[in-house]
Every structure is written in C-alpha cells, then in structure tokens.
Amino acid sequence: MARFEKNSDTLLYVQVSDYVREKIYSKEWGVDDRIPSEHELMAMLHLSRGTVQKGIRALVDEGLLVQQRGRGTYVTQPVMARPSSNSLLSFAESMSVQGIPYETEVVEKRVEPAGTACSRELGIEKGSPYLYLARVRRVFGEPVMFIESHLNLKVCPGLADADFADEGLFAAVERISGRGVGTSEMVYSARACGKTRAEWLRCDEHAPVLECAQLVRLEDGTPIEWGSVWLPANRCVISSETHRAE
CATH class of the missing domain: 1.10.10.10 (Winged helix-like DNA-binding domain superfamily/Winged helix DNA-binding domain)
Incomplete structure (x- = not known):
C-alpha cells in the first residue's frame, strides 16, 4: 500500500x-x-x-x-502510432549499428504472477509466471533510456537466467527459445517522466519523456515481450525514413 x-x-x-x-x-x-x-x-x-x-x-x-x-x-489508449522503420531491431542492436558505445545496467529482474493486463497482452493465463526486467542504458555514463519488459516465460523458459548486462534481449530470446523474433507493434506517446523513472534517468519527475510502448512477437505470432522504452526528450530522438506509396 x-x-x-x-x-x-x-x-x-x-x-x-x-x-x-x-x-x-x-x-x-x-x-x-x-x-x-x-x-x-x-x-x-x-x-x-x-x-x-x-x-x-x-x-x-x-x-x-x-x-x-x-x-x-x-x-486511455494513446491516439498515435508510427513505426520508426521497416526493420525490427532492438534498441541495443540499433545503437550498435550506429556505432554508439553503451553500457547496460539491470536494475530489476524478478518473476511475477501475471495480472489481467499482462495475461491479456502476453496471451498467458492470469497468475502464470512472467519475467519483469528493467534496464538502464547509458552512453558515456549518461542514462539515455529506461527499458521495462514483461516477458513470456511459457515460450521461453530459462530466460530469467540470462545475463542481460552482456546479452541483448532479442539475442537471448532467440538463443533460448530456438525461434526468431518476428514483429513489433509500437506506440509512441509523450509523457511526464514520473518520480520512479526520473530517478533512473536522472531528470526532473515532470520532465517530458517519450514512451515507446511495444508488443513483440515471435515469427509464429506468439507474444514474447510487452513493455516500454522511456527516452528523455533532451537526450534522444526517434528518426525515420519513409517512401511515398506509389
């Protein structure tokens, strides 16, 4: 309470x-x-x-x-959704492609029983175990993103034993499950940071942040990750390249 x-x-x-x-x-x-x-x-x-x-x-x-x-x-349901690209990369993979050096700190990792929302999004029974994983990514010592993931242990048992400080989430999922990551549904929303996330991002709790909420599925359509990436507005931007439909 x-x-x-x-x-x-x-x-x-x-x-x-x-x-x-x-x-x-x-x-x-x-x-x-x-x-x-x-x-x-x-x-x-x-x-x-x-x-x-x-x-x-x-x-x-x-x-x-x-x-x-x-x-x-x-x-409420956010009113705008827009993909950043047509290629599904984790944030870690995207930073690596751009040659940005980063470090990852796992700040929380625990197995919890799924509540109503989590069971609905991950397609598991209410009360079934899932993995809650929270990480902070830093560039040159400065936190640039706070990542929260709710992970489906039913299709990826043993995921809780992975070392996420050294291994990316998608890589760990594919290694343990033996299945490839397929698609991601993303929704971008402007938010006030809030007290808890402000502590990890070292910013004011009323500072603007971009929340990238996503649902990631394996190649066969099974939900594997439901979570959010929180990006401080003064440190990160999302860019995209699109082509006009013919």
Missing part, C-alpha cells in the same frame, strides 16, 4: 497522481482498464474525496485517464 506523507513538501493530491501514474506506467493497470472508483481510492489511500478528485483530474488533463459519465475512469 502507498504511504502518503501529510507533512511532506509534496501536496497530497500530487502524491495521489504519482500513485496512480505509477500503476499505469508499471502496467499494473492497462489500457482500457477501469481504475478504482473515487470512493474505493478514498478507502485505499485514507484521503479525502477532494484530494482524490484533484489527483485524478491532473491525470485526466495529462491524457493518462478518461472519465466516462456513469461508467467510471479508465486508462
């Missing part, structure tokens, strides 16, 4: 926003999921209705939530 500090310099409604934002960013609450009602949040967080309402309204204004009259408040 979240701890709210009434004597903190951070206003209580901002702490409510941080709490709900973290639930969404960590994908505990997925797109189109209904979040707890105001009364449920009041009971969960032991805060007044006005404080909860103000915190939720801030996230509606950010575009993370939408309120539907008579139905509740839901996590």
Whole structure:
C-alpha cells in the first residue's frame, strides 16, 4: 500500500497522481482498464474525496485517464502510432549499428504472477509466471533510456537466467527459445517522466519523456515481450525514413 506523507513538501493530491501514474506506467493497470472508483481510492489511500478528485483530474488533463459519465475512469489508449522503420531491431542492436558505445545496467529482474493486463497482452493465463526486467542504458555514463519488459516465460523458459548486462534481449530470446523474433507493434506517446523513472534517468519527475510502448512477437505470432522504452526528450530522438506509396 502507498504511504502518503501529510507533512511532506509534496501536496497530497500530487502524491495521489504519482500513485496512480505509477500503476499505469508499471502496467499494473492497462489500457482500457477501469481504475478504482473515487470512493474505493478514498478507502485505499485514507484521503479525502477532494484530494482524490484533484489527483485524478491532473491525470485526466495529462491524457493518462478518461472519465466516462456513469461508467467510471479508465486508462486511455494513446491516439498515435508510427513505426520508426521497416526493420525490427532492438534498441541495443540499433545503437550498435550506429556505432554508439553503451553500457547496460539491470536494475530489476524478478518473476511475477501475471495480472489481467499482462495475461491479456502476453496471451498467458492470469497468475502464470512472467519475467519483469528493467534496464538502464547509458552512453558515456549518461542514462539515455529506461527499458521495462514483461516477458513470456511459457515460450521461453530459462530466460530469467540470462545475463542481460552482456546479452541483448532479442539475442537471448532467440538463443533460448530456438525461434526468431518476428514483429513489433509500437506506440509512441509523450509523457511526464514520473518520480520512479526520473530517478533512473536522472531528470526532473515532470520532465517530458517519450514512451515507446511495444508488443513483440515471435515469427509464429506468439507474444514474447510487452513493455516500454522511456527516452528523455533532451537526450534522444526517434528518426525515420519513409517512401511515398506509389
């Protein structure tokens, strides 16, 4: 349960926003999921209705939530999706192709039971084990991306034993599963960084970041990775080259 500090310099409604934002960013609450009602949040967080309402309204204004009259408040679907290229490369592979030296730090790696959103996206039973993997990539000591992955252990058992500081995720998946990585569906969204990711990216929690949410499938169409890459707006850009259709 979240701890709210009434004597903190951070206003209580901002702490409510941080709490709900973290639930969404960590994908505990997925797109189109209904979040707890105001009364449920009041009971969960032991805060007044006005404080909860103000915190939720801030996230509606950010575009993370939408309120539907008579139905509740839901996590929204981003409105724009655009692939960066026609070739599927991991971010590590892309940096290597460009000759950019980087280092990877694994900051979290744990096996967890799948919740509703995770089971839906990975095509596994609710409660089935999946691998949560969080990594920071640095260039010349400066963090340039924070990567969160929810990985399907059903089709890639033993993945949790891989050394992701030295081996790229796609390479590990292909080595262990014996199957090739096939396609990726990506959605780009502008976000406020949020407290947790700001700590890893060494930026202000209100700083703009680009979230690249993706669902990666093996060659046979089986989902293998559901996650996000978080890119600080002042350190990274996404470029693309396209050709006009004839």
